[in-house]
Amino acid sequence: xxxxxxxxxxxxxxxxxxxxxxxxxxxxxxxxxxxxxxxxxxxxxxxxxxxxxxxxxxxxxxxxxxxxxxxxxxxxxxxxxxxxxxxxxxxxxxxxxxxxxxxxxxxxxxxxxxxxxxxxxxxxxxxxxxxxxxxxxxxxxxxxxxxxxxxxxxxxxxxxxxxxxxxxxxxxxxxxxxxxxxxxxxxxxxxxxxxxxxxxxxxxxxxxxxxxxxxxxxxxxxxxxxxxxxxxxxxxxxxxxxxxxxxxxxxxxxxxxxxxxxxxxxxxxxxxxxxxxxxxxxxx
Amino acid sequence: xxxxxxxxxxxxxxxxxxxxxxxxxxxxxxxxxxxxxxxxxxxxxxxxxxxxxxxxxxxxxxxxxxxxxxxxxxxxxxxxxxxxxxxxxxxxxxxxxxxxxxxxxxxxxxxxxxxxxxxxxxxxxxxxxxxxxxxxxxxxxxxxxxxxxxxxxxxxxxxxxxxxxxxxxxxxxxxxxxxxxxxxxxxxxxxxxxxxxxxxxxxxxxxxxxxxxxxxxxxxxxxxxxxxxxxxxxxxxxxxxxxxxxxxxxxxxxxxxxxxxxxxxxxxxxxxxxxxxxxxxxxxxxxxxxxxxxxxxxxxxxxxxxxxxxxxxxxxxxxxxxxxxxxxxxxxxxxxxxxxx
Ligand SMILES: Cc1cc2nc3c(=O)[nH]c(=O)nc-3n(C[C@H](O)[C@H](O)[C@H](O)COP(=O)(O)OP(=O)(O)OC[C@H]3O[C@@H](n4cnc5c(N)ncnc54)[C@H](O)[C@@H]3O)c2cc1C
Ligand code: SF4
Ligand code: SF4
Ligand code: FES
Numbered sequence: 319x320x321x322x323x324x325x326x327x328x329x330x331x332x333x334x335x336x337x338x339x340x341x342x343x344x345x346x347x348x349x350x351x352x353x354x355x356x357x358x359x360x361x362x363x364x365x366x367x368x369x370x371x372x373x374x375x376x377x378x379x380x381x382x383x384x385x386x387x388x389x390x391x392x393x394x395x396x397x398x399x400x401x402x403x404x405x406x407x408x409x410x411x412x413x414x415x416x417x418x419x420x421x422x423x424x425x426x427x428x429x430x431x432x433x434x435x436x437x438x439x440x441x442x443x444x445x446x447x448x449x450x451x452x453x454x455x456x457x458x459x460x461x462x463x464x465x466x467x468x469x470x471x472x473x474x475x476x477x478x479x480x481x482x483x484x485x486x487x488x489x490x491x492x493x494x495x496x497x498x499x500x501x502x503x504x505x506x507x508x509x510x511x512x513x514x515x516x517x518x519x520x521x522x523x524x525x526x527x528x529x530x531x532x533x534x535x536x537x538x539x540x541x542x543x544x545x546x547x548x549x550x551x552x553x554x555x556x557x558x559x560x561x562x563x564x565x566x567x568x569x570x571x572x573x574x575x576x577x578x579x580x581x582x583x584x585x586x587x588x589x590x591x592x593x594x595x596x597x598x599x600x601x602x
Numbered sequence: 603x604x605x606x607x608x609x610x611x612x613x614x615x616x617x618x619x620x621x622x623x624x625x626x627x628x629x630x631x632x633x634x635x636x637x638x639x640x641x642x643x644x645x646x647x648x649x650x651x652x653x654x655x656x657x658x659x660x661x662x663x664x665x666x667x668x669x670x671x672x673x674x675x676x677x678x679x680x681x682x683x684x685x686x687x688x689x690x691x692x693x694x695x696x697x698x699x700x701x702x703x704x705x706x707x708x709x710x711x712x713x714x715x716x717x718x719x720x721x722x723x724x725x726x727x728x729x730x731x732x733x734x735x736x737x738x739x740x741x742x743x744x745x746x747x748x749x750x751x752x753x754x755x756x757x758x759x760x761x762x763x764x765x766x767x768x769x770x771x772x773x774x775x776x777x778x779x780x781x782x783x784x785x786x787x788x789x790x791x792x793x794x795x796x797x798x799x800x801x802x803x804x805x806x807x808x809x810x811x812x813x814x815x816x817x818x819x820x821x822x823x824x825x826x827x828x829x830x831x832x833x834x835x836x837x838x839x840x841x842x843x844x845x846x847x848x849x850x851x852x853x854x855x856x857x858x859x860x861x862x863x864x865x866x867x868x869x870x871x872x873x874x875x876x877x878x879x880x881x882x883x884x885x886x887x888x889x890x891x892x893x894x895x896x897x898x899x900x901x902x903x904x905x906x907x908x909x910x911x912x913x914x915x916x917x918x919x920x921x922x923x924x925x926x927x928x929x930x931x932x933x934x935x936x937x938x939x940x941x942x943x
Contacts, residue, residue, distance in 0.1 A: 327714045329669055329864075333676055375672040376855040376862050418677070566851045566869075569711040573848030573871060576895065585710055 328569050331373040331418025332358060334394070336411050342397055342479045346444065347409060349396045350386075354416065364388050365426025366451035367560060367589045371568045372396070372408060373418035380404045381565045381584075383448035384422060389458035394419070397447035397479060423568040424588050427452050427558060432530045435556075436464035438521060440543055442471045442514055442535025446479040448560055449534050460492055464528065467494040467521065471514030471535070475499050475507045496520050514539065518546045526551040532558045544592055557592035603747060604765045606774065607782040607789065608754070613761070614644040617690070619777035623724050623769075624686030627661060629654050638689070649756075651691065652733055653918050657844035658689050658696060659703065662719050666867045669715065669851070673861040686722045693730040695738040695916040697749035699844035700725065702912060704749075706847060715866070724769055727753035729796075732804050735917030737930065739801075740808040743914040757792045806917075808930060809937075817897070820936045829932070830890025832925045837870030839928065840896065842918040846870075871895050897932050 338350040353359035364384055373379040386395035400409050411417060437456055441449045456463045468487070472478035478499065487495045496517045498510035510517060514535070531547050533540060540559060547557050563583040566572035575583035577598055590598075608616060617626060626644075629636040629651035636651040638658060670677045692700065707716035727750035730736075738744040746753075751770035754761040763781060765771050774781055820826075840846040850869035855862035872892050919928040 327670075327679065328711050329714070330677060330679065375677065375864075376853050376859070378851060378853050378864075416676075566849070569713075570709065571707070571711070571713055571847065571849070572851065572869070574850075574869075576871070 328420065329567070331371070331379075331420040333416050334419045336413055336415045336417070337393065338413060339411070343477045346397055346399045346479060348385075349398055349408070349411075351394050351396070351419065352392060353419075359392050362391070362394070362422075364422035365429060366455045367426035367448055368422040368424045369448075369568070369588065370394070370396075370419050370421030370423065371565075372404075373420065374404065374407045375418070377404055377407045379566070381423070381568060383451070383560070383588075385447045385450045387451050387454035387458060389455050397444065397450075399444055421568060423584055425586060427532060427589050429455070432456075433462045434464065436466070436524060436529040438467040438469065438524065438529060438531045440469045440514060440531065440533045440535070442539040443473075443477075444479070445534030445536070445539070445560075446470065449532055450480055450483075452532055457490075457493065465494065465524075466492070467496070467524075469496050469498075469514055469517040469520070471498050471500070471517070471539075473500045475502055475504055494520065513542070515542050515546050518550075521550065524550060527553065530556045530558065534560045547592075554593035554596065555591040558589055559592065559595065560588045561590060561595075562588065604771075605785050606763045606765065607760050607785060608763045608780060609760050609782070612780045613754075616777060616780050617644050619780065620688065620724075620773045622776070623773055624688045624722065626688050626690055627658075628690035641690075647690065649691075649728070650731075652693065652730055652736065653696075653916055655918075656842060657916070657918065658692060658700065659844055659847070661687060661689060662703065662723065663716055663847065663849070663866075663868075666865055667715065669864045669866055671861070671863045677864075684719060684722055686724075688724045688726060690726045691728045692725055692750070693728060693738075693916075694746045695736070695741075695743050695914040696844055697725070697727050697746045697753075698738075698743035698914040699916065701746075701749045702845050702914070703847060724773065725750045725752075727764075729753075729755040729800075731800060732806075733917075734805045735920045736804065736915065737806045737808045737917060738915035739804045740806075741913055741915035744804075755793065755796070757789070757796055762789065762793060806930070808915075808933060817936070821894070823936065825932075825935050826890040826894050829893050829927050829935075833872070833890075833893055833927055834924060835872050835892070836924065837872045838922045838924065839919045840870040840872055841868065842922045844916060844918070845912040845914060893927065893932075897929070 333354045334351045335354050336349060337352050340348055342348050353362060366387060367383075369381045369383045371379045372382055382396045382398060384394060385397050386393060398405055398408055400406060439449050439453050453466075453468060456466055468484070470478070470484060475481070478484070478497065484495060484497055487493055496510065498512055498514060498517055499507055500511070500513060502511050529552060531552060533543050535543070544557060561583060563575040563577065565584050566574045568584045570582045570585040577583055581587070581598055626641050627638055628641045628647040630639045630641060630646045631648055632655070636648055636654045638654040638656065638660070641647055668680055670679050672678065704720065707713040707720075727746070732738070748766065750764070751767045752773060753764040753766060755764070762785070763774070765774060840848070848869045848871060849866045851864060851866055853862060853864050913929050920930055922928075
């Protein structure tokens with residue numbers, strides 16, 4: 319919501335109800351929520367790659383990527399890792415519990431630019447949360463995209479987020495879905511093993527000028543994945559990634575998310591192209 | 603803008619007449635400096651004060667305030683009626699800073715807390731003679747035609763009273779008998795002579811032209827490490843700066859739990875915790891990195907974001923820093939110039 323149309327206080331969170339939650343792995347849980355006000359729930363619009371500020375009175379607020387897709391309005395979904403104070407309290411929430419959410423914030427993925435091109439989504443660890451939104455959006459609007467690839471890497475089969483969902487996607491004939499784990503102690507893993515860059519063999523025939531890459535994962539992953547993408551001669555502005563910074567407001571005021579002296583990640587990010595990243599100081 | 607005149611002897615009566623516009627805040631003496639305080643006795647106002655230790659920003663976004671309260675039922679917006687206020691004595695540098703803050707707080711999202719205070723605020727600017735810390739000429743903020751409702755230029759036994767807004771016009775209409783509508787050619791000549799005299803009084807010769815490109819090239823300069831060794835991370839430089847708006851958000855829970863409030867407090871990019879993300883990873887662990895952030899933001903960055911640098915040359919940070927790191931020494935150091943302490 320931009321200044322011209324802003325009516326209410328952007329810092330006051332909207333009451334939301336926790337509809338459903340379950341573990342995605344040992345420390346990341348899935349949270350499905352809905353605005354208590356049904357009209358607001360249905361009118362909430364957002365883009366894949368945007369985030370919301372979740373608020374717990376007495377504790378504070380923190381930013382979380384939206385994992386659901388705007389093509390399925392009404393419910394918002396998050397994947398949250400328990401790391402500290404705020405996330406501990408979110409994990410104490412039970413179904414039907416009420417808490418506050420405000421947003422959506424950030425730029426999101428440049429969907430309009432991606433449309434008409436092939437799309438390669440590369441996710442690792444918690445990066446699956448925001449990229450699931452983009453993937454579901456593209457699949458829901460399948461005719462507007464070219465070929466779609468999903469490369470997903472996790473440390474072990476147990477750690478892979480949304481694994482059942484992705485297993486089912488393996489059966490689709492409109493998606494090239496490739497899953498890998500670094501290490502499989504169960505001996506039951508039916509797919510690839512090895513780091514996510516091993517899956518690049520599956521991309522041999524992409525057309526670099528007409529392909530967008532969306533990458534999200536732990537910091538170490540970016541380095542290796544981007545090197546591989548560049549080998550395919552993909553233009554740098556077609557490589558998209560999301561960045562995490564500390565955020566206290568989400569609306570470009572508190573200053574905590576500034577990178578390189580003046581880029582407000584909460585406004586101009588969290589999605590950046592590799593070209594942007596190369597020209598911002600102190601970025602990754 | 604429109605100009606009238608007001609005799610110096612009429613100023614206090616004028617301030618009395620505009621009382622309905624709000625509490626008057628002006629510079630008063632405190633120790634060896636000045637502070638911006640609520641004044642009821644107009645003779646306490648220091649007409650020659652250059653910079654107040656803490657700038658006007660404290661009246662538009664206080665160091666700490668309540669955003670909203672909460673209880674078991676949810677959140678409640680504050681229903682506290684904010685007082686009207688008149689800020690007296692802002693010089694051109696601070697008026698430029700005010701314009702930057704107005705713009706900043708309405709860009710992308712309107713900040714409602716800033717706006718509600720700003721809407722209840724009238725601003726009366728005052729002309730000044732630079733001292734050895736002022737470098738507003740270098741930042742091109744030594745004059746302004748905007749940012750005030752009224753502005754007084756001191757021309758000896760009278761002021762030119764510039765009316766910069768409809769609100770300023772309302773204030774003058776409270777007491778038309780105190781002003782003189784007739785500005786003569788003689789007054790114009792006095793004004794031009796005053797400008798010349800003021801111009802020649804800038805002692806601090808700093809050259810900021812091309813600073814953004816110098817900042818860009820010096821990103822990896824060892825100078826940042828040298829300054830980082832000295833910096834105490836005390837945050838004094840950001841507290842005194844009229845264009846530093848950063849804040850932290852902290853929830854306070856009342857004893858017994860259940861009820862409490864979400865508060866906002868000034869924060870500083872010079873504090874270590876500022877850029878720390880989950881798991882304790884800090885993107886700006888080194889002090890030198892945080893210094894770099896601050897000075898990039900002041901000298902280069904806003905040029906990118908707003909088309910102008912965020913430093914208005916008020917000179918507050920010169921003298922605030924216990925170890926003499928300030929916008930002047932940094933800029934000169936980067937350009938390889940000798941720095942006079
Ligand atoms: C755009 C964006 C999207 C995000 N999306 C997700 C997501 O989808 N899922 C997810 O699980 N996480 C996501 N995060 C990260 C999430 O915001 C943090 O994990 C959360 O703020 C941690 O808060 P906490 O209070 O639980 O941890 P804290 O108790 O605050 O701290 C945990 C550790 O981090 C440090 N820390 C202190 N303050 C903060 C702070 N404000 N933020 C982060 N760390 C701090 C502490 O030193 C401590 O060691 C996202 C962050 C951003 C910026
Ligand atoms: S950086 Fe220093 S001189 Fe510049 S506006 Fe801030 S306090 Fe004033
Ligand atoms: S005032 Fe000086 S010592 Fe304190 S944080 Fe700023 S630069 Fe560092
Ligand atoms: S999160 Fe506050 S400015 Fe970006």
